[in-house]
Amino acid sequence: MEALSALAIKEAAERIAPFVHRTSILTSHGLNLMTGAELYFKCENFQKVGAFKYRGATNALRQLTEEQLKNGVATHSSGNHAQALALAAQLKGVPAYIVMPENAPRSKKYAVLGYGAHVIDCEPGQIHRETALDKVISETGAWFIHPYNDRSIIAGQATCALELIRDAPHLDFILAPVGGGGLLSGTALAVGYFSPGSRTLGAEPSGADDAYRSLVAGKIVLSIDPKTIADGLLTSLGTETFPIIYRQVDRILTVGEFAIVEAMKLIWQRLKIVVEPSAAVPLAAVLGNEELFRNKKVGIILSGGNVDLDKLPFK
Amino acid sequence: MEALSALAIKEAAERIAPFVHRTSILTSHGLNLMTGAELYFKCENFQKVGAFKYRGATNALRQLTEEQLKNGVATHSSGNHAQALALAAQLKGVPAYIVMPENAPRSKKYAVLGYGAHVIDCEPGQIHRETALDKVISETGAWFIHPYNDRSIIAGQATCALELIRDAPHLDFILAPVGGGGLLSGTALAVGYFSPGSRTLGAEPSGADDAYRSLVAGKIVLSIDPKTIADGLLTSLGTETFPIIYRQVDRILTVGEFAIVEAMKLIWQRLKIVVEPSAAVPLAAVLGNEELFRNKKVGIILSGGNVDLDKLPFK
Numbered sequence: 316m317e318a319l320s321a322l323a324i325k326e327a328a329e330r331i332a333p334f335v336h337r338t339s340i341l342t343s344h345g346l347n348l349m350t351g352a353e354l355y356f357k358c359e360n361f362q363k364v365g366a367f368k369y370r371g372a373t374n375a376l377r378q379l380t381e382e383q384l385k386n387g388v389a390t391h392s393s394g395n396h397a398q399a400l401a402l403a404a405q406l407k408g409v410p411a412y413i414v415m416p417e418n419a420p421r422s423k424k425y426a427v428l429g430y431g432a433h434v435i436d437c438e439p440g441q442i443h444r445e446t447a448l449d450k451v452i453s454e455t456g457a458w459f460i461h462p463y464n465d466r467s468i469i470a471g472q473a474t475c476a477l478e479l480i481r482d483a484p485h486l487d488f489i490l491a492p493v494g495g496g497g498l499l500s501g502t503a504l505a506v507g508y509f510s511p512g513s514r515t516l517g518a519e520p521s522g523a524d525d526a527y528r529s530l531v532a533g534k535i536v537l538s539i540d541p542k543t544i545a546d547g548l549l550t551s552l553g554t555e556t557f558p559i560i561y562r563q564v565d566r567i568l569t570v571g572e573f574a575i576v577e578a579m580k581l582i583w584q585r586l587k588i589v590v591e592p593s594a595a596v597p598l599a600a601v602l603g604n605e606e607l608f609r610n611k612k613v614g615i616i617l618s619g620g621n622v623d624l625d626k627l628p629f630k
Numbered sequence: 631m632e633a634l635s636a637l638a639i640k641e642a643a644e645r646i647a648p649f650v651h652r653t654s655i656l657t658s659h660g661l662n663l664m665t666g667a668e669l670y671f672k673c674e675n676f677q678k679v680g681a682f683k684y685r686g687a688t689n690a691l692r693q694l695t696e697e698q699l700k701n702g703v704a705t706h707s708s709g710n711h712a713q714a715l716a717l718a719a720q721l722k723g724v725p726a727y728i729v730m731p732e733n734a735p736r737s738k739k740y741a742v743l744g745y746g747a748h749v750i751d752c753e754p755g756q757i758h759r760e761t762a763l764d765k766v767i768s769e770t771g772a773w774f775i776h777p778y779n780d781r782s783i784i785a786g787q788a789t790c791a792l793e794l795i796r797d798a799p800h801l802d803f804i805l806a807p808v809g810g811g812g813l814l815s816g817t818a819l820a821v822g823y824f825s826p827g828s829r830t831l832g833a834e835p836s837g838a839d840d841a842y843r844s845l846v847a848g849k850i851v852l853s854i855d856p857k858t859i860a861d862g863l864l865t866s867l868g869t870e871t872f873p874i875i876y877r878q879v880d881r882i883l884t885v886g887e888f889a890i891v892e893a894m895k896l897i898w899q900r901l902k903i904v905v906e907p908s909a910a911v912p913l914a915a916v917l918g919n920e921e922l923f924r925n926k927k928v929g930i931i932l933s934g935g936n937v938d939l940d941k942l943p944f945k
Contacts, residue, residue: 339654360902580939587675587935589902620902624895629939 318559319466319473321508324501327470328477331373334406335474338362340482343585350601352608355483356582359475360590360620364402364426366395366547367475367498367618368462372403374471375460384409386456391437391444393419394547395619396462401432412457414447416440422623463497464553473501479614480510487611490597492618493517493526493567494548496556502616503563513614517560517567518600520545520575526552526560527567544572544628547593547618568600575599576628582617592628594618633874634781634788636823639816642689642785643792649688649721650789653677655797658900665916667923670798671897674790675905675935679717679741681710681862682790682813682933683777687718689786690775699724701771706752706759708734709862710934711777716747727772729762731755737938778812779868788816794929795825802926805912807933808832808841808882809863811871817931818878828929832875832882833915835860835890841867841875842882859887859943862908862933883915890914891943897932907943909933 341356359367376388387410390400397413404411411432415424416439427434437447452459461468475498476489489506493499503515519526523541529552538551552560570578579595581602582588594617601608601615656671674682691703702725705715712728719726726747730739731754742749752762767774776783790813791804804821808814818830834841838856844867853866867875885893894910896917897903909932916923916930 365902583904583939587673587680587904589898589904624898624942624944627939627942627944629942 319470319504323470324473324505327374328474330377331370334373335370336362337478341586345585353612355614357479357616359618364398365619365621367472368395368399370474371468371471371497372399375467376403376407378467383458387411388460389451389457390460391448392462398426400460401427401430405431412451412455414444420623463495464555468497469501472498473505476502476505477509483614486513486614488514488516489614490516490518491616492548492593492596493519495550496552496560500556500559503559507563514565517564518597519567519569520548521569521571523548524569527569530567545575545593545596568604570596570599570603574603580629589620590617591619591622634785634819638785639788639820643789645692646685646688650685651677652793656901660900668927670929672794672931674933679713680934680936682787683710683714685789686783686786686812687714690780690782691718691722693782698773702726703775704766704772705775706763707777713741715775716742716745720746727766727770729759735938778810779870783812784816787813788820790931791817791820792824798929801828801929803829803831804929805831805833806931807863807908807911808834810865811867811875815871815874818874822878829880832879833912834882834884835863836884836886838863839884842884845882860890860908860911883919885911885914885918889918895944904935905932906934906937
């Protein structure tokens with residue numbers, strides 16, 4: 316199958332431009348001193364619904380025909396893709412059916428309901444999610460939009476790195492966190508096409524290091540019983556995202572839980588912004604690999620800012 | 631005595647421009663829906679040292695002659711003015727002597743030391759602060775820069791509203807929190823000169839409502855044993871700030887502690903930024919006075935973002 320083209324990413328950027336925020340890039344003198352690098356933080360916590368996921372969901376939904384959209388859209392997600400698809404559907408005026416595990420944070424469920432979507436509860440676990448989703452789709456005829464293993468999702472997520480590359484040129488490295496790989500594969504494609512002198516790195520929690528192990532094994536290694544505070548990074552790579560990451564990502568750096576919380580705290584304290592644990596994983600990787608980044612110009616994608624303020628990890 | 635002129639504020643803006651951030655203004659569709667108003671948040675949490683105080687400290691210090699500066703500068707502060715003056719002095723290359731009460735947050739003390747200032751510990755309480763300061767000044771010959779009761783400080787703080795007025799014109803109201811009144815008096819002056827169609831409102835915790843009581847009494851009522859989470863708003867108005875506020879501030883709105891924490895939470899959740907409790911007081915006032923602000927265009931000065939992440943009030 317043909318790879319996603321540069322044109323597809325540029326078209327995605329144009330398609331979603333009326334609906335998404337062109338998020339700002341922040342810098343911190345203090346964090347530069349601390350790391351010895353020159354850091355550029357791309358603030359997707361400021362994106363609509365508080366996460367980059369809105370880019371992919373909007374691109375995927377806006378690419379569908381009226382015929383494909385006529386019964387609405389559906390997905391399964393416990394996290395930011397759920398909110399992203401719910402809002403994208405609301406703005407397009409089509410129903411959204413979101414399968415969410417019973418143990419998903421209540422704040423996320425309310426957010427999805429707030430965007431006018433139908434929430435279908437299911438038991439936790441991939442198999443239960445998929446069964447519930449199949450049922451919803453067969454009952455409603457809704458169009459399934461996968462959280463990450465979908466080329467139009469990947470093209471949408473790639474627009475984030477495209478903006479970063481345009482606003483902060485000549486980066487040595489661009490880092491993105493990796494869960495299912497939608498953001499990382501999109502980032503790697505954008506870097507390859509629009510900033511070939513830069514290198515793409517993934518950042519992943521040691522407690523959910525299936526992407527790291529997949530690159531080592533040369534095939535998708537599933538994420539079994541992952542344990543990390545970075546709740547956006549629990550999923551396994553997909554058949555669409557793995558090959559791109561395998562080909563185009565330089566390395567995946569893994570980081571421990573303590574390092575994630577410390578990096579998150581630094582971002583809150585120094586940049587004065589709220590980011591979720593998953594978004595702090597790339598900075599943790601920079602802090603843990605000083606030699607690699609010293610005197611380098613480094614782009615960091617802060618993937619989102621959705622946290623429960625009453626369950627913060629700061630002691 | 632002559633009032634601070636429009637020219638003095640414009641000159642302050644030019645004087646400090648090379649040293650301060652022109653902070654961004656954020657909006658939130660969700661908060662607009664919730665309040666029925668159109669809100670513009672001026673993000674001084676993104677200012678250097680994380681608070682508007684850096685404007686006044688820089689303006690005051692940069693107005694001094696070489697002769698006045700030759701022995702450095704001194705102040706007493708448990709909060710953001712301490713950091714602000716320390717950094718302003720460091721950049722100018724003169725010593726700073728900061729008297730801080732022993733119970734000041736350790737993070738603030740370390741920040742001040744980090745900017746190369748000398749920290750002089752004293753017992754808590756106004757009288758102890760002043761005694762310790764007098765001693766430092768007589769020993770060092772340093773020039774005293776008061777945290778708020780100083781015309782060059784007020785002119786510096788006024789530059790924040792000046793930017794807000796320029797970037798978000800035609801505001802019906804501009805709200806600032808009030809402690810010693812440096813920010814509020816500067817805001818009121820800037821509004822009077824540069825946006826006479828707007829009205830300036832102060833926002834104050836009920837547990838530290840000396841400014842409200844001062845406006846009622848028509849004279850400075852001292853802040854005795856104030857109790858509030860908004861630790862930047864504990865001080866009394868000064869002889870420089872009170873007359874401006876008395877003449878030019880429309881009203882002071884008071885808010886309870888619960889309302890402050892809820893407003894702070896909303897800012898963190900919706901704007902995805904970190905602000906300190908004092909900065910949330912104006913939004914709390916908007917939420918508590920729906921009728922007054924409905925369908926109005928409202929500028930809110932988010933005064934700072936310095937909080938101890940391990941002592942957050944969210945339950």
